Amino acid sequence: MLRAPLRSSSAAARAVAARPLRPAVAASSSLNAGKRIFCSTTKENVSKSAKIPLSVGIASGGVAGMISALTGVGGGIILIPTLAKFTTLPQQAINGTSIGAVTLSASIGAWNHFESGACNYPLAFMTTIPAIICTRYGVATAQRLSSKRLSFVVGSAMLACSPLIFLKNSPHFPKLNTGDQDPLDLQFYGQPLKEGQTVPYIERVERDIPGFAIANAKYLVAGAFAGFISGLCGLGGGILMTAYLTAASDMPQEHIIGTSLLSIVPTAASSTYFNIKAKSIHIPTAIRVGGALAVGVYVTSKYVTHSVPEDVLRGILGTTLSAAAIVMMRRSL
Numbered sequence: 580m581l582r583a584p585l586r587s588s589s590a591a592a593r594a595v596a597a598r599p600l601r602p603a604v605a606a607s608s609s610l611n612a613g614k615r616i617f618c619s620t621t622k623e624n625v626s627k628s629a630k631i632p633l634s635v636g637i638a639s640g641g642v643a644g645m646i647s648a649l650t651g652v653g654g655g656i657i658l659i660p661t662l663a664k665f666t667t668l669p670q671q672a673i674n675g676t677s678i679g680a681v682t683l684s685a686s687i688g689a690w691n692h693f694e695s696g697a698c699n700y701p702l703a704f705m706t707t708i709p710a711i712i713c714t715r716y717g718v719a720t721a722q723r724l725s726s727k728r729l730s731f732v733v734g735s736a737m738l739a740c741s742p743l744i745f746l747k748n749s750p751h752f753p754k755l756n757t758g759d760q761d762p763l764d765l766q767f768y769g770q771p772l773k774e775g776q777t778v779p780y781i782e783r784v785e786r787d788i789p790g791f792a793i794a795n796a797k798y799l800v801a802g803a804f805a806g807f808i809s810g811l812c813g814l815g816g817g818i819l820m821t822a823y824l825t826a827a828s829d830m831p832q833e834h835i836i837g838t839s840l841l842s843i844v845p846t847a848a849s850s851t852y853f854n855i856k857a858k859s860i861h862i863p864t865a866i867r868v869g870g871a872l873a874v875g876v877y878v879t880s881k882y883v884t885h886s887v888p889e890d891v892l893r894g895i896l897g898t899t900l901s902a903a904a905i906v907m908m909r910r911s912l
Contacts, residue, residue, distance in 0.1 A: 630666070630861070630863055630864050631661070631662060631665050631666050631864050631867065631868060632665060633867065635661065635665050636864070636867045636868045636871060637871045638871075639657055639658060639661040639868065639871070640654075640658070640680070640867075640868045640869065640870065640871025640872040640874075640875060641871050641872070641874065641875040642657055642875070643655075643656075643657035643658050643684075643868075643872050643875065644684055644871065644872040644873065644874060644875020644876040644877075644878075644879060645875045645876075645879045645883075646895065646899060647681075647684060647685065647817070647840070647872070647875070647879075648688050648691075648836075648840075648875070648876045648877075648879035648880035648883070648884055649836075649879060649883070649884055649887060649895075650817075650821065650836065650895075651817050651820070651821040651835060651836035651837070651838075651839035651840055652817035652818045652821060652839070653678075653681040653684075653816070653817045653818075653843045653847060654677075654680070654681050654684060654685075654872055654876075655677045655678065655681055655812075655813055656737060656818065656899060656900050656903045657899065657903065658676075658677040658680060658681070658868060658872075659673055659674065659677050659733060659812075659813055659903065659907065660902075660903040660906040660907055662676060662677060662868075663730070663906065663907065664906065666861075666864065670721075670727075670729040670730050670733070671721055671722060671729065671857075671859040672859050672860060672861055673813060674721060674729070674733070674811075674812060674813025674854070674859070675718075675813065675850075675851070675854030675855075675857070675859035675860035675861075675865075676813075676860050676861045676864050676865045676868075677813040677865075678809065678810075678813045678847050678850045678851055678854065678860075679847075679851045679854065679860050679862070679865035679869065680864075680865045680866075680868045680869035680872050681843065681847050681869075681872070682844065682847040682848050682851050682869075683869050683872070683873050684869060684872040684873045684876040685817075685840050685843040685844050685847055685876070686844050687873050687876050687877045687880070688840045688876040688877070688880045689837065689840040689841040689843070689844055691876075691880040691881050692833070692837030692840060692841070692880060693837065693841065695833075695837075697831075697833040697834050697837040698834065698837035698838055698840075698841055699765065699766065699768055699769060699830065699834055699837070699838045700838075700841060701765055701768050702765040702766065702768065702798060702838055702842075703838045703839075703841040703842040705765060705795055705798045705799065705802065706798050706799070706801055706802030706805065706820060706842045707802060707842050707845045707846060708799070708802065709799050709800075709802040709803035709806060710802040710803065710805050710806030710809065710816060710842065710845070710846040710849070711806060711845055711846060711849040712803070712806065713802075713803045713804075713806035713807040713810070714806045714807070714809050714810035714846060714850040714853060715810065715849070715853045716807055716810065717806065717807040717808060717809060717810020717811035717812075717850070718810040718811070718850060718853040718854055718857055718859070719810075719853075719857075720807075720810070720811055721810065721811050721812075721859070722857055722859065727911045727912075728911065729811075730907050730908070730911035731907075731908055731911035732812065733811075733812040733813065733907050734903075734904045734905070734906075734907030734908035734911065735904070735908065736808060736812050737812075737818075737900055737901075737903055737904035737907065738900075738901065738904035738905070738908070740818045740819070740822055740900060741897050741900045741901045741904065745894075745897040760828075760829065761790075761794040762776070762780075762783055763783055763784060763787060763790050763791045763794040763795070764794050764795065764828070765794075765795050765798065766824075766828040766829065766830050767780050768780055797827065801819070801820065801823045801827075802820075802842070802846075804819065805819045805820050805823075805842075805846065806846050806849070806850075809846050809847065809850045810850045810853060810854075813850075816842065816843055816846050816847075817839045817840065817842075817843045818900070820838075820839045820842055820843075821835060821836070821839045824838065824839065833884070836884070
């Protein structure tokens, strides 16, 4: 008579002992999911392959750094398709990781150009103010788009810039300045006086501050657009600024590159900040790629930039940009 109750009580004890195992399993799975750092999704298969392979990260970062220093772009045109191919990060995290890596490298390249005097820092500052404001709206818009749709947007933006790169300094390039440039335009800051001019640039500005504001309002608009694209697509904005300054100014190419890199720094830093807040950046991958990117930018901007023919640079950049755009657009299909 006593055996039946004993059996039932032992069975109940085993059931009670088994119950606490469920939270432990849940905690274990949540711990594994937590391996993913600052990304917008927590799928386990993503966390296992979020980091880019070391060899690929070094190679892509180095190439992106060289192109960045030689052309004035941030390097995102190389990093974005590379991250898309070798990681399983969603497009939002790819964009955030790319812009995070670009921030450090652009700082190094801008400093080298600044030291050599090939940088118009007032113009860079003029484009930076609206860019910083608009990056948050680009990041917010990116969070509302699906990965496939965002991949298509990024690829389309890259492909649209390709003709501008190929036609740079060509007689077929659509120059926006059809007549004499306004002497108050910021592109003339630090430039030697033209024939017939006797008043230095700073004095001209002091005499006509309203005219100065009107002449340079276009740079505010260009900076705002570049900032929005930076947050949306994970690009530093250098592609747009380089193309725009080529079309709208007569600045030397070295000064365009230096000015573009300098304007990228605060814009990319702002975009990185908002991507961190949105948890759309994978920090380990950004550090790994950003280190190689920084080395490539430093060496190239210090020792190579001034000795490479511009036609060669234009061909490399245009081809790379077109190929990267196709990769991104194929990913969206």
